[in-house]
Amino acid sequence: MNTSRRSYLALWCVLSLAAVYLLMGAGIPWLLKIHYERTALVPTPSTLKQWYMALTVAAVLVYVTSSPKRIEDFFSFFRSERGEGLFAALRFSILAAVPLVVGWAVYGLVNPGTAAPVELRIQHPSSVPEQYRTLTNPFRDPTPEMLAAFRAAKGLDLEGEALRAAFEKDCIDEGRIHYQATCRVCHGTKTDGNGPFARGYRLRPVDFTIKDTITTIVEGVAFWRVKEGGSKHNGGGGLPNESSPWDSAMPAWKNDFTDEQIWKIIMAEYDIAHVRPRETEKHGHQ
Ligand code: HEC
Incomplete structure (x- = not known):
């Protein structure tokens, strides 16, 4: 009796893992549903499930390796000289299940889904490349030379504030x-x-008007x-890893627009949204 039970040690290990998995995945959600009188199952958080599975694997390993006898019992299950019929079938199914379970887990990991990631998104990462953090928009505060060149190019007869305002309007219009x-x-x-494409992205473009x-953010x-752009896959440097796994569809525009054009687009963007960028001076740093 004793010997036959021990020789199935490997099978017991697999069954314990399966039992804990089922308990976490189905049993507890079902019990909680009854306990809290809910209409739907209360799913176990996947990190909790992973932790419990890891602990169960550890417990099984500790048990199996706790004596040379148990190690021997564990492996004896897989030796071909041990029995035929049902025993061989069990052994075969466990051995076949290993690559299947691993393959299924890997498939689940790499298969792109449409569900939004559960992690909160970091919209404004703190690790902005240094060269951008301190940049200022040259068209916000034009030099006298820029204003003079503008006046000459447009054939305007304006001075001071009026010239500045005309310059700003021209940048925003462009x-x-x-x-x-x-x-x-x-x-x-x-x-x-709310652009026509916006709905197609699970990470929608944000509302700039709020x-x-x-x-x-500073300009x-x-x-x-x-x-x-928003992602390393969009052709630019993109957002740093801390913004993952929320991949952003925002393209990189460095090959389409000159720096001057980008600054003017940004001025227009704030103007259309009726908001002001964050000021560098007041805060000292971004
Ligand atoms: C293919 C769709 C798409 C196009 C075209 C696009 N964007 Fe975006 N943009 C996004 C998405 C999605 C986000 C939000 C995710 C993110 O922060 O990257 C975003 C984010 C931004 C942000 C960051 C906002 C913030 O609060 O951090 C700015 C600025 C921006 N876009 C400006 C522009 C400008 C200017 C253009 C045109 C030159 C443009 N976008 C074109 C999709 C787009």
Whole structure:
């Protein structure tokens, strides 16, 4: 009696793992459903499931390796000289199950899904490349030379504030054309994130018109986001790993627009959204 039970040690190990897996995946959700009088099952968080499975594997390993006899019993199950019929079938199914379970787990890991990741998204990562963090928009605060060149090019007869205002309007108008031609499809005519493509992304473009999106970043950071895009797969430097696994569809625009154009698009973007960028001076750092 004793010997026959021990010789099935490997089978017991597999059954214990399966039992804990079923308990976590089905038993507990079902018990909690009854306990809390819910209409649907209460799923166990997957990290909790992983922890319990890891602990069970550890416990099984500790048990099996706790004596040379048990190690011997464990492996004896897989030796071909041990029995035929049902025993051989069991042995074969366990051996066949190993690659199947591993393959299924790997498939689950690499198969791209459409569900949103459970982690919170870090919209504004702290690791902005240094060269962008300190950049300022040259068209926000034009030099006298820039204003003079503008006045000459446009044949204007303006001075001081009026010239500055005309310069700013000209930059915004140019940026607005690019914005509506290229960014609108995702970000929307009004920069509210409701462009015709927006719905196709599980990470939708954010609403620029509300307080906590582009108002919280300095223009240098907006410049970085437009130039390098949202993901390393979009042709740019993209967001750092801390923003994963929320992959962003935001393209990198560095090959389509010059730096000057990007600065003007950013001015237009804030203008259309009726918001102001975060000021560098007031905060000292971004
Ligand atoms: C293919 C769709 C698409 C196009 C086209 C697109 N964007 Fe985006 N953009 C996104 C998505 C999605 C996000 C949100 C995810 C992210 O932060 O990367 C985003 C984010 C941004 C952000 C960062 C906002 C923040 O608060 O961090 C800026 C700035 C931006 N886009 C500007 C632009 C500009 C300017 C253009 C045109 C030159 C443009 N986008 C074109 C999809 C797009």
